[in-house]
Amino acid sequence: MQYSIELNHHLEIFDVDKVAKQAAGAVLMRQGKSVVLATVARENKPVDEDFLPLTVQYIEKTYSVGKIPGGYIKRETKPSDAETLTARIIDRSLRPLFPKGYAYPTQIVVMVLSADSEVDLQVMSLNAASVALFLSDIPIKAPVCGVRIARIDHEFVLNPSNTELKKSSLDLYVAGVKDELLMIEMRALPSKNEDIQAMNELSEDEVLHALNLAQKAILNGSNSYEELFLKHRKTANLEYKIENENLELLSFVEDNFSAKLKNAINQMAKSERASEIYELAKEVLSHQIVVDASWDEEEVLNALNKAKRKIVRHQIITEKKRADGRALNEVRPISIETNILPNAHGSCLFTRGQTQALVVATLGSDSDAQMFDLLTEKAPISERFMVNYNFPGFSVGEASPIKAPGRRELGHGNLAKRALYPSVDEAYPFVIRLVSEILESNGSSSMATVCGGALALRAAGVKSAKLVAGVAMGLVFEEGQTAVLTDIMGLEDHDGDMDFKVAGSKEGITALQMDIKLGGIDQDTLKTALYQAKEARLHILSIMEEADRKIIVNEENLPKLELFSIDPKKIVDIIGQAGKTIKEIIDKFGVSIDLDRDQGGVKIAGTNSTQVKEAKDYILALISKDTKFAGKKPFKKELPHFDIGEEFEGKVKTIAPFGAFVELRDGIDGLLHGSKIQTMLREGDMIKVKVAELKNGKVALDLA
Known part of the structure; x- marks a missing residue:
């Protein structure tokens, strides 16, 4: 049908x-x-x-x-x-x-x-x-x-x-059922305005x-x-797990262990682990009434968790007070240290309450960009701004093995990237990688990554447009009343009804992520959460601005860069036969070189400013045929005859930042420029090409 x-x-x-x-x-x-x-x-x-x-x-x-x-x-x-x-x-x-x-x-x-x-x-x-x-x-x-x-x-x-989305300043993805919103993903896209701010x-x-x-x-x-x-629609007779609510045991726990449970909750407010509940469960299990009733550990834990949830939520709704004593709109204490890693390009240790992120920035050349394929794009995508998020078990006191990043790690890293990306100029000459190592976690380590990432960029000398901060908001709907919580901790995330992360600058929001457990959220509650998040964001940004003013950039660690333009026709002289010349320059001066064949742009990056400058002088001398400086005369080899339009099925011998060298015949390679490559190529791949141009002893190729 x-x-x-x-x-x-x-x-x-x-x-x-x-x-x-x-x-x-x-x-x-x-x-x-x-x-x-x-x-x-x-x-x-x-x-x-x-x-x-x-x-x-x-x-x-x-x-x-x-x-x-x-x-x-x-x-x-x-x-x-x-x-x-x-x-x-x-x-x-x-x-x-x-x-x-x-x-x-x-x-x-x-x-x-x-x-x-x-x-x-x-x-x-x-x-x-x-x-x-x-x-x-x-x-x-x-x-x-x-x-x-x-x-x-x-x-x-x-x-x-x-x-159309590529022309947009906003990417907002929303899912819901009927008139209820269930999930929100939002990112502001980079500005096309030449104004860096x-x-x-x-x-x-x-x-x-x-x-x-x-x-x-x-x-x-x-x-x-x-x-x-x-x-x-199909139908089936399904069985559902009926929640075994032992009302007698729950009443016993509330009557005899409320004070100790509140103390456990106070301790749990300092950690995402629930170890205090297990400790209290041992005490409850040893009580004679529990022994006589033959209540097992699972029943006791279930009763303790239900009582805990009731206490946490009731206190928030009736007393407007949270498990750690904070007001509903209060942010936990924040401390910030920058460039604590002497040999890194930029670093920031951001601590908010019991959540701590060490975010490290590394600057690289064009060849360091992450290449990946998208189904809806013909050519591979070059990702020049990367955010990697790591969540080791010790951050929550667990002795768990460190594995490859899972869905949670990829999702948190992607959220932080979406929040920070609009603040970085797309024309920034270096590739940027931010790595967030979560050292301690109790509530929204992804937002700590945003805050630490914004300052790690500044600590690496990146002139970002504005500082960006993030905060996680929560919601409790109980007894017909609603309470919006600022800077939620793990306990409130677990026992609350919403996880709503908001990131942005002083002027506005750059990223949102919302997951709701209630089944939907109304516009009034959403408005309250957004404006309460703004109040928290401005508070966090004021602390970050103070830390920003104290940053001492590790200039000696940062890569050095030379950008200049030459006649595009001279690019082949820099490349040399099969990339031999450019490889010699890279090895001789210890630099990386990126070339724009169409515009004649040359980008040289390295860790030593003298070597970068010398590499620039060498290239300028080479293309001007100043062989005295270049150190040797250019070696010209007579090429076998090629006809324009002649086709070959050749092996990809070398992948370079600017294209691929393809083996033709008689030991001669031709250059297929990156702008003409439609799919991801790897060394050893076979590809059909044709001769497009013969100039200065070089063979330029097109796809056949």
Whole structure:
């Protein structure tokens, strides 16, 4: 059965009961030339543990854009960072829909089978997964709908194309069900203004206006999906875990251990671990009444956690006081030290309460940029601003092995990057890598990464437009009242109803991330949270500004840079046959060299200013044929005859920052410039090329 629907500026086509019929729910969705398959599968037996065993996977097939995977293994392997982050967005949007007590192992898989370069795959994939889940026998109340909001020429645009998004100053991704917002991801995009102080922050009112537009589109989408697919829903007799609430034990704990439990809560306010609860549980288990009643450890822990949650939330609502004694809008004490690492380019130790991040900045050359492929882009993307986030177990007192970064680490690093990126000039000549080592954690280490990252940039001499700070907000809805919390700690994150992270400068917001546990949030509460976050952000920024004024930049550690332009025709003289000349210069002076073949730009970077200057003089002498300075006469080799347009299938011999050298014949290599490369190339790959130009004894190539 096929359905077509014109929804939120797009035509969406769904095939139901056509493919993957043994899955609990499946849908084939088409938008433009993009085709996505979303499936939901669940086991028949629930797990014994009290949690939702949900796994979400998002897989981009390279055949969807007519490519074969690069590298030695010619098939899709582990997910890329982009795939992992998209899977995380789908998970965060759909997880709140599952009914309480649902414990069946469930897997949601979204596969991109065909990719249109103009279609937003994140929005499309979430909506396909939502429909598949709604069609399954898992009883969710209504389908989720995801939308993206851009801002182009000061106007908000619903569900822009990928080309339109590149012109936007805003990227706002929102998911919800009916009129309830469940998940928000926002980033301000870098300013195109030549003024280095210009940034695309949004004011709180502008964010609320954009969210209001998103909310209306989500309501439209959620209702439309429900109306369209309600008759196709499957049903099943599922069992739900009934919460075993031992009221007698809970009453016993509250009557006899309230004082000790409050003391444990006070201690837990200093750590994300709940070890104090386990210690108290031992004491409760040793009590004669508990022994006589044969209550086990699981029941006691359950009762203690319920009593703890009631105390924490009741105290916040009725006394306007938190477990650590803070007021609802109070930020924990902050201390900042910069450039504590003598040999690093820039570093900042940012401590807020019991959360501590050591953020280190490293500056590199163009060749240090991270290269990666996107399905919707023809050429590889060069990432010049990177943020890596590490969360070792010792940061929360755990003796756990350090592993490769998981979804949480990638998500937190991506959030910090989105917050900081608008403050860095896109024309900044160095590649920047920020690494955040979380040394202690009790509440929003990602926002500590933002604050520490902004100062680590300044400590490395990076002239960022403005300082950026972040704060995590929480929410408690209890007894018909609402309390918004500033700078939440781990205890409040666990027992609260919302995790809302807000980052920005004094003038506005650069990044948002919200996950709600209630099932939705209204605009009034959202407005309160945004303005309370602004108050906290301004407080944090005032402390950061004081630390910024005290920074002493490690000038001797920073890489030195020379930028100059030459006649583009002379670039081949710097490169030499098969890159021989440029390699000799790099080795001789200990520098890195990046060339712009089209514009004639030359960028030389190194750790020693004298060597950088000498390398510049050497290159200028070389192209002017001052062989006395160059140290030797240029060696010219007679080339075999080549015809313009002559085609070869040659092996890629060398990958350089400016392109690839391809073996032709008779030991001669030609240069395929990077601007002409459409897919990721690796040394040893075979590629079809043709002779485009013969000049100065060099062979320039085009793709055949």
